[in-house]
Amino acid sequence: MATYSVHLHLLSMLLTLSDSGVRVLGAGLGINYGQIADNLPSPSRVSVMLQSLDVSRLKLYDADPKVLQAFSNSSVEFIVGIGNEYLQDMADPVKAQNWVQQHLQPYLAQTKITCISVGNEVFMSNDTQLWSNLLPAMKMVHNTLVNLGLDKQVIVTTAHPFTIIGNSYPPSSGTFRQDIIEYMHAILDFHSQTKSPFLINAYPFFAYKDNPDQIPLDYVLFQPNEGMTDPNTNLHYDNMLYAQVDAVYSAIKAIGHTDIEVKISETGWPSKGDPTEVGSTLQNAELYHSNLLKRIQQKQGTPAKPSVPVDIYVFALFNENLKPGPTSERNYGLFYPDGTPVFNIRLQGNLPGIIYSSASNIKALSTFTLVISVLAYLIHA
Template sequence: MELRNPILRHFRLLLLISGYFYVSLTLVASIGINYGQIANNLPSPENVVPLVKSIGATKVKLYDADPQVLRAFANTGVEFIVGLGNEYLEKMQDADSAKSWVKSNVQAFLPATKITCITVGNEILALNDSSLTDNLLPAMQSLHGALVTLGLDKQVTVTTAHSLAILETSYPPSAGAFRQDLVPCVTQILNFLSKTGSPFLINAYPFFAYKANPKQVPLDFVLFQSATGVVDPATKLHYDNMLFAQIDAAYSALASLGFKKLPVHISETGWPSKGDDDEVGATPENARKYNGNLMKVFSQKKGTPMRPNGGDLNIYVFALFNENMKPGPTSERNYGLFKPDGTPAYSLGITGYNIVSNTTTAGPPSTSISGPPPPTPPAPTSSSTGYLSISLSPEKPHNHFCTLFIPCLALIMNLLFRH
């Protein structure tokens, strides 16, 4: 039994009456929101469409090419990025396989569903897996070649998402640089992105820096509430929040390799509303401040100090729903702006704002809220079987993002706040 329209109308009415969101008719910024499905209590994609539309979403990013989602959003005007899992990289080097995949997962849904980009793998370079790294660019090139053959390369680009762990230096932002061991590979990928007009995607979570070192990382700085902030000693640019400093470090790293004008999109960022005892800062109030302030900043089309016009910067907030089947610590299941029944997880207190959407479709098939839940599937063990876990419990050392990024950020912030 599917979720019926009266309940959907309740969702929309609740949003409007409670004042959690007020949706304007004009898109004011390219802000994204992850819509994940690693849960057994979410509405079907068909029933999510009105909820996504009710909050002004105009863009969706998938980590696969779930046909149910793509069909559900047909003729809605919502733009889609579809994804290819890490486990398919080797196979996609074959031109026929790449063409077949594009025909089945992209061309078949055009033009009703507006697919604009394919992401190949997730945070592969930070995995330090040579087989995946060696297969990444060839897979990207093969998929682009398939798009060219099918006459779709002018409307669909190809890229991949990176962890900030691929940066060797991120403080000060003007000194941002890629890891030396990754420079040859990164340079080849950047050449590909530049030639094909594709964006550079990176995932950034100031929450991890605060969680790792709450005594030395000012909470106001990571929540966009810093009155004093910090100044880059080289450029004299002022930073009143950590996310902008992270983004500008990525810009500097790109510029150091000769790609100063390459567009950068933040494919994941967010804050959990609940966590374990050792997950400092994971509260509804901090989640409200981080996501609410982030959206307010970008609703003003405010770029970073290094690129103040903000014209090419898209940011995707994590996530649309809390997802009850995600593995790892409690925070993993509490990044959503909404509970599974469509009610807000906390108030954002935003008016006049349109939210853009970043969707993840990995995990169990979507089910209706009123129907019986499906059997619990095995928990994903890597980004290849679902989108990468945002944080890591001690029992799951597979997550490269946290093991590499948090210690690095702790050191950086030690340096940063001594100035």
């Protein structure tokens, strides 16, 4: 009987330790769940893995029913996406309603879907017709949600590339590109009216890769550095990501809005790249993500918005082996498809739920697996 009590105490300790550690990672962390790969674990396995790590927010690039079903009755909140190829259709009220009723409504009772991102990085393309289709699609999807009584539950937005910013230095002088000003005026009016956030995909890696001789590596990796001071505001910046966010706030303010929150819908650092992709190393990826997660945990705001914690979605959950483009595109994942971490993100010890036996032999062990193992031990003891 005494032995059994010891075993129960051991289980209690393990659960307590895993729970307390797990929340270090999950606090405020969003992750992009891309699936351009042929070797990823099933959504049901991903659900167990992420809930054991207490990851509370996921962003999809579609509305994959297998994923939404796998996370039913969980606490995970979802942003679902509508691809650029559907923007013209979404401007049609019948097609927009069909999409919402087919891809959203059936899952709302059991899965927390809080946002629809209509289109992705539309202004990255040179297709002005696509530019023109974006806002009508956003409006029609929103109107559909209003008509179905879902607009208080699900908001509508879109994710922009950082290239929408024409000038970003200093942050207080941030402005949008001149060729998209008229579109941004109307989109920002929509955000203001619907109280939805402005999403930006911000990657300091790209800036460093293109100018490694001019941009200090420590500045983009959140490492100790001299930083820069905005000459107009005297605000000091110790990292590029926050400077980019404040440049977006300045661009929004320059065309008349101060009531819209900027959120980072993507940021990350590749663990591998082509020889020309300067800085794309495992060590830099580990530093970027571990330092970023510390900032998220501290609920930091930017120098211009110190009381507003920066809301961040990291890109991406897994390495995606079928993504086109340079080598880096297939190496942004926090995890390999088999569930092992790509690098060691240290936050108050090791990443919760993962045991590191050595730098070259990193084994993933979720809290779920840990608990099952202990229960099995208790049963057979």
